[in-house]
Amino acid sequence: MLPRDGAALGPDGERALAGFRELLYRERAEIEAECGVPARFVDTDPGEGPRWLIGPAACNPAISTYPRRGEGQAGVWLDREREVLITDAPDLFGVIEAISLIRTLVMTGQDAVFVSECRDLDEAIERITREVGWTYPSFALRGLDWEAICARHREEVARASDPLAAMQTWLAELQDAHTWIKPSPAPVPLPYEVWVEGDTAVFTRVPQGTAAWDAGVRPGDVLLDEDTAGWWARTGSTPHAKPLMTGYRLLSTPVGVERTLAARRAGGRRGGGRGGLRNRPPHPPGVSGPPPPPGGVPRVGG
Incomplete structure (x- = not known):
């Protein structure tokens, strides 16, 4: 059963929830393979048979009819007697993290697993x-x-x-873009695309009207002053997608942070621009964690 009341998430809730639902629709085959049964998306709880209720609970009132320990936390619950699986959290980002814990729930044999921070x-x-x-x-x-x-x-x-x-x-080393460690809150990409190979990053998309376009940056220009080789080494992806995925990671920036980019034009002239982010779209599930601050430790979700 899918969440459906996006208004409960705030001013942009309807749009964010629509995107989340579309993501689930697109992943139907993967969901069926993971669960081992055909999947049917519904907006009301059928009340019987194996079913998966997806939060946030504020958008899916049926979840509140199944009392469980740890309500309000980001987590996944399994009521084996009633054949009900619940993934819930206060927001969509937490729900996505909770979904990534389903296999952990199965492997541990527990009735609930919660998103949690590591002690060290x-x-x-x-x-x-x-x-x-x-x-x-x-x-x-x-x-x-x-x-x-x-x-x-x-x-x-x-x-x-x-x-x-x-x-x-x-x-x-897993060569998989969906399994990795990321800062929390997750950074999102600037509105450009770069193609990375080794220590070189070349712009392939610079939309008109962006700061980089206005500063004179064009496709074919080389991105400068970034840890391109470092991102190449720590970006997991299939070989054919790695140049694009590395560029995606390289250009991702925390929401609300203004970032200055520098580029070298084909003729050798240096240019640059700044990019800011105003919203934070959902990110794919996977292993996630913030950069450890002094005295702090990463947060990892399976």
Whole structure:
């Protein structure tokens, strides 16, 4: 059962909820493969048979008819007797994180699993090791040895001055854009596209009317003064999509933060522009976590 009352999410709620519902529609085949049964999307609780109620509860009143421990938290619940699965959180971003915990719920045999922060870096490393090992579906398909990958990276992460970047490099070996570590709240991309190969990033899309366009930047210009090689190393993706996905990660910026970009024109002249973000669209589920502040630790969701 899908959430349907977007007005409960605020001024942009209807638009955000419509986008979320469309995402679920597009992922029907994946949902059916994961659940092992055909999926039918409905707006009312049928009241019987296996069913999945998707929050936020403010947009899906049927969820409140199933009392459960930890209500109000971001999490996933399974009532085996009534054959009801619930993913809920106060907002859409939390619901997406909760959905990523369904496999963890199944693997642990619990009746509820909640999105939670790690106490320290050691716990973050253990959670990545355990939950990716449980939930990643393509080890055999891609010929990946997760134990060997972990052995190469766990100590590197523990010693790293930037554990977030080290974790991203670790998960990049999975060659999967949906499984990685990201800051929280998640950054969103600027309105440009760049194609990255190794340490070089070339603009492929610069919309008219943007700050970069007004500053003279055009497709074919080279992005300067960014950690392009670093992003190439820590971006996981299939080989054919990695140049575009690395550019997507490279240009993602926290909401509300103004960012200055510099570029070299084909003729050698240097140009630049600033880009700001005003909203935050939903991000794909996966492993997520904020950069660890001094004395802080990453938050990881499987």
